[in-house]
Amino acid sequence: MSGNWFPLVRAWASQGPYTGVLDLLSTADPSYPLAPGAQVQLAMTVTPSGGAFRTYGYILGESLEDGVVVEDLQGMRKLPNGRYAALASGDEPVTATCVVRVLDEGSDGAVVVPRVVVGIMPFQGDKLSSSSGIEDKGYYVRRHSIPARLLNLRPGEVVGLPARNGGLRVTGVTIARYGMLGCSPDGAVTYQAPHSFHGYDRFVCTYEDQDGHAAEGHVVVRVGDLGGSPGALGAVRG
Secondary structure, three states: OOOOOEEEEEEEEEEOOEEEEEEEEEOOOOOOOEOOOOEEEEEEEEEEEOOOOEEEEEEOHHHOOOOEEEEEEEOOEEOOOOOEEEEEOOOOOEEEEEEEEEOOOOOOOOEEOOEEEEEEEOOOOOOOEEOOOEEOOOEEEOOOOOOOEEEEEOOOOEEEEOOEEOOEEEEEEOOOOOOEEEEOOOOOEEEEOOOOOOEEEEEEEEEEOOOOOEEEEEEEEEEOOOOOOOOOOOOOOO
8 A cells, every 4th residue: 555544443353373453544634524525545454363264354334324435345345234344364464445435415523433343263164253343543524624722811811803714704602611702793702811810711613604514613711820830731822
């Protein structure tokens, strides 16, 4: 395989001297959301050892089919139970791929976390010895992704946030725990830090595009001088 691949999950199983390891990788970084319409290639590698008759790798179909379709199967097949399967013989590893395509509509907010199983059949006709279903990293589907914002304010200071973020407009805001929030008729948001408070506050702005698709923007406010205990967030002024 060429290009950048990102690990999503590893599973393994053993029976006596026989072992099987399954690695699932993706062409998309799981640190970032997937947009509707995006296509991601998954590669499942099954690595056996000990010379078992068959070592099977499975991706459980229900973990892939919420807001996406699976297509372009190469080296794997879809079983009647919905699993996507690949198999290795002896000690020869095998890699199979598929393409996951996020649907254009109806997928915003979906969670795609592939769950895998690896199983070993030591001799022909033996019962399969399998791992449990394992999952680790995956994706949120987001039409719009707004990075969190950190504000560093003095007690009593007022800051304004614009009514638009790129092509999105503010349509709502949650209540802050400590500070005072206000919204102007054009959608701009103002936040006033408490006068006698030192610590962290937070609120969430809701944005919409022209088609009504919503996204959330999280705002964390650091108020005052926290001295030697600045918390986990750096002092970045928004």
